[in-house]
Amino acid sequence: MIEILDLKKVFENKKKGTVSYKEALKGISFMCKPGEIFGLLGPNGAGKTTTLRCISTLIKPTSGTITVNGFDSLKDDRKVRSVIGFLTSDMKLDGFFTPDYMMDYFGRLNKMSPEDIAERKEVLIKELHMEEFRNKKIDKLSTGMKQKTSIAISLIHNPDVIIFDEPTNGLDVVTAKNVTDFLKKYAREGKTVLISTHIMGVAEQICDKIGILIEGLIKELGSLDEIVKRNKTNNLEDVFFKYLEVQDV
Amino acid sequence: MFSDAYIIMKKELKRLFTDRRTVFFMVVLPLVMLPVMYTVMGKISQSRSADIRSYHGTVFIAPEMQKQSPIYEEFISIINSQMNVTINEIPEAYIPTAKELIKEKEAQLLITFPENIDFAFDAIQPFDIHVFYNGASDYSSYFYRRTYDAVNSLADTLIYLRLESLNIPTEILTPVTANRTISPELVNLAKKGSEVGKVFGVLLPFIIILYLFVSSMQVGIDTVSGEKERGTLAILLVNQVDRASIILGKLLAVVCASFASAISSVVGLMIAGRYFLKDLFRSSAEMSDFILGADQILQLAILLIPVAILLVSLVLICATYARNSKEAAGLVMPLYMVVLILSIGTSSMGETVPTWMHYTPIINTVVGLKSVFIKSSSWGNVIIAAVTSLIFSGLLIFFMIRMFKNEKILFRI
Numbered sequence: 001m002i003e004i005l006d007l008k009k010v011f012e013n014k015k016k017g018t019v020s021y022k023e024a025l026k027g028i029s030f031m032c033k034p035g036e037i038f039g040l041l042g043p044n045g046a047g048k049t050t051t052l053r054c055i056s057t058l059i060k061p062t063s064g065t066i067t068v069n070g071f072d073s074l075k076d077d078r079k080v081r082s083v084i085g086f087l088t089s090d091m092k093l094d095g096f097f098t099p100d101y102m103m104d105y106f107g108r109l110n111k112m113s114p115e116d117i118a119e120r121k122e123v124l125i126k127e128l129h130m131e132e133f134r135n136k137k138i139d140k141l142s143t144g145m146k147q148k149t150s151i152a153i154s155l156i157h158n159p160d161v162i163i164f165d166e167p168t169n170g171l172d173v174v175t176a177k178n179v180t181d182f183l184k185k186y187a188r189e190g191k192t193v194l195i196s197t198h199i200m201g202v203a204e205q206i207c208d209k210i211g212i213l214i215e216g217l218i219k220e221l222g223s224l225d226e227i228v229k230r231n232k233t234n235n236l237e238d239v240f241f242k243y244l245e246v247q248d249v
Numbered sequence: 250m251f252s253d254a255y256i257i258m259k260k261e262l263k264r265l266f267t268d269r270r271t272v273f274f275m276v277v278l279p280l281v282m283l284p285v286m287y288t289v290m291g292k293i294s295q296s297r298s299a300d301i302r303s304y305h306g307t308v309f310i311a312p313e314m315q316k317q318s319p320i321y322e323e324f325i326s327i328i329n330s331q332m333n334v335t336i337n338e339i340p341e342a343y344i345p346t347a348k349e350l351i352k353e354k355e356a357q358l359l360i361t362f363p364e365n366i367d368f369a370f371d372a373i374q375p376f377d378i379h380v381f382y383n384g385a386s387d388y389s390s391y392f393y394r395r396t397y398d399a400v401n402s403l404a405d406t407l408i409y410l411r412l413e414s415l416n417i418p419t420e421i422l423t424p425v426t427a428n429r430t431i432s433p434e435l436v437n438l439a440k441k442g443s444e445v446g447k448v449f450g451v452l453l454p455f456i457i458i459l460y461l462f463v464s465s466m467q468v469g470i471d472t473v474s475g476e477k478e479r480g481t482l483a484i485l486l487v488n489q490v491d492r493a494s495i496i497l498g499k500l501l502a503v504v505c506a507s508f509a510s511a512i513s514s515v516v517g518l519m520i521a522g523r524y525f526l527k528d529l530f531r532s533s534a535e536m537s538d539f540i541l542g543a544d545q546i547l548q549l550a551i552l553l554i555p556v557a558i559l560l561v562s563l564v565l566i567c568a569t570y571a572r573n574s575k576e577a578a579g580l581v582m583p584l585y586m587v588v589l590i591l592s593i594g595t596s597s598m599g600e601t602v603p604t605w606m607h608y609t610p611i612i613n614t615v616v617g618l619k620s621v622f623i624k625s626s627s628w629g630n631v632i633i634a635a636v637t638s639l640i641f642s643g644l645l646i647f648f649m650i651r652m653f654k655n656e657k658i659l660f661r662i
């Protein structure tokens with residue numbers, strides 16, 4: 001369960017003595033419930049990554065509150081991180097080690113017992129089809145294999161909340177399908193899944209709830225059907241472009 | 250916090266010590282580089298001086314008419330007994346040609362005598378022998394030095410002759426001498442090994458500091474800025490480990506690695522010492538004399554571990570601030586220069602140092618290391634050095650953790 005209330009984030013940029021401010025998030029509120037996939041849909045620069053980073057405590061909100069499973073992101077940042085599995089495509093793995101070793105390593109950092117780690121590892125390796133390359137150096141793996149390894153590592157502690165920034169970015173169709181199936185399965189098991197994407201197809205196909213984020217503001221919030229009906233259009237694309245056009249004028 | 254730091258440290262060490270390149274540069278190279286370097290240098294200088302000594306040279310002496318002079322005969326016999334040369338007596342007219350030959354390195358020496366040296370000697374008129382040589386030729390320079398010595402011993406012989414002819418005892422020349430009647434071993438009262446320690450006291454502290462710094466630079470920059478740059482740090486940050494553990498784990502791993510490197514450089518130097526002590530420093534001390542006691546080894550450890558932590562913290566604080574390895578290297582470089590100059594300067598100082606030096610980090614470690622090697626260390630100063638290093642490291646680590654928690658620094662774009 002993720003609850004976000006009036007989240008604002010202002011970045012301060014110091015360049016050559018002058019300070020400029022970028023208001024990346026202008027006060028957004030939404031809620032992701034267990035058993036649902038929530039999709040944050042928006043063009044590049046809308047503030048999707050910033051939102052997800054705030055939730056995962058990588059950066060601090062300028063104002064507003066974020067609670068994850070009842071833990072406040074500022075006061076209980078460590079607890080928040082312990083219930084979250086966070087993934088982004090620009091988060092790389094140390095190529096020197098094997099997927100197997102990295103899963104052990106992060107399992108131990110997550111305070112799991114060796115037995116739990118071993119058990120969980122087998123489950124993830126099977127689910128993500130990692131049998132063949134679990135003992136190969138990560139450097140030697142393909143992009144898809146690396147992505148699977150990242151997923152396995154982020155989910156080693158079996159978190160209740162999964163946050164995934166652009167889950168299908170840069171993946172081939174097969175791996176992308178593999179990943180989205182995986183996310184659906186987790187939601188069905190009762191976990192809270194929050195993803196960001198700039199691809200409408202992804203939002204349409206896998207998200208139970210969608211928030212359209214443009215220029216740091218949520219313009220639409222609801223299920224696919226609700227959003228389409230409310231805007232009296234046929235599909236998400238029309239809604240999306242409606243907001244982009246308004247902005248252009 | 251410490252258990253997480255331990256897990257992180259173990260992983261970092263595994264990464265460092267299973268990477269063949271790192272192991273080679275950090276451990277193997279310092280271990281073999283100095284011995285190999287000094288062995289090669291020693292061999293070259295040995296064979297070179299052997300070559301010079303065995304070289305058969307050509308010496309011209311002018312003018313040729315001195316045949317009947319006893320002084321001249323004496324000089325020639327001294328030359329022949331001390332130098333491996335062929336003596337060519339030449340007429341005055343031939344002098345320019347002889348000089349030309351020396352210039353072209355075809356011959357080595359030209360010695361010219363004034364007229365009537367025996368007459369001058371009898372008349373108590375000092376006379377001057379001219380010795381021409383070629384300073385650009387090692388052989389010629391060598392014969393020149395030997396000829397100088399030969400002239401001095403000729404002078405001694407002549408003085409004795411003169412005194413004898415006047416019936417004056419030759420003892421009149423040396424009313425006082427030093428250590429003629431006692432063997433050299435009995436005169437030198439230095440503690441066993443402290444002389445070798447003196448040579449090492451200048452070299453080792455700065456070599457140790459240097460290796461500690463260079464190796465923490467090599468691995469420290471990569472484990473922090475490198476990971477930041479490659480994007481591999483983020484995955485650690487989104488896990489539940491806190492940032493202090495990450496910093497601590499990485500710091501300890503780099504300390505271990507730089508320590509390993511410093512130790513192997515010291516061992517390398519010890520091995521090299523067998524060669525370079527004699528050849529390069531012309532010291533009579535034996536390497537085998539240089540054995541540290543348990544006390545001194547303990548003092549070394551107490552000095553070195555805190556300073557290693559301090560140097561690694563210095564490197565890591567730059568690495569944390571920098572966006573990438575290149576920027577980090579740029580930030581560390583000036584610090585490296587400062588540390589290098591401080592430690593070279595301090596290690597070449599005399600035995601007594603001003604009090605403030607005992608309280609200044611890095612400088613006090615160099616002073617302390619030196620005092621251990623020359624076997625005159627005091628526990629008080631060793632502990633002061635260790636404590637100041639630890640206080641400064643603590644401050645640096647505190648700021649580093651603050652920086653690690655600061656998103657403006659961690660996500661600088």
Ligand SMILES: Nc1ncnc2c1ncn2[C@@H]1O[C@H](COP(=O)(O)OP(=O)(O)O)[C@@H](O)[C@H]1O
Nearest residue numbers: 011022024043044045046047048049050051660
């Ligand atoms: N660390 C930062 N410092 C300054 N500006 C930033 C920083 N991170 C993001 N921004 C700015 O915030 C805005 C939103 O970025 P982001 O959340 O990455 O967008 P998205 O993920 O939707 O493409 C962009 O204009 C970006 O330039």
Ligand SMILES: [Mg+2]
Nearest residue numbers: 048049050165
């Ligand atoms: Mg993004």
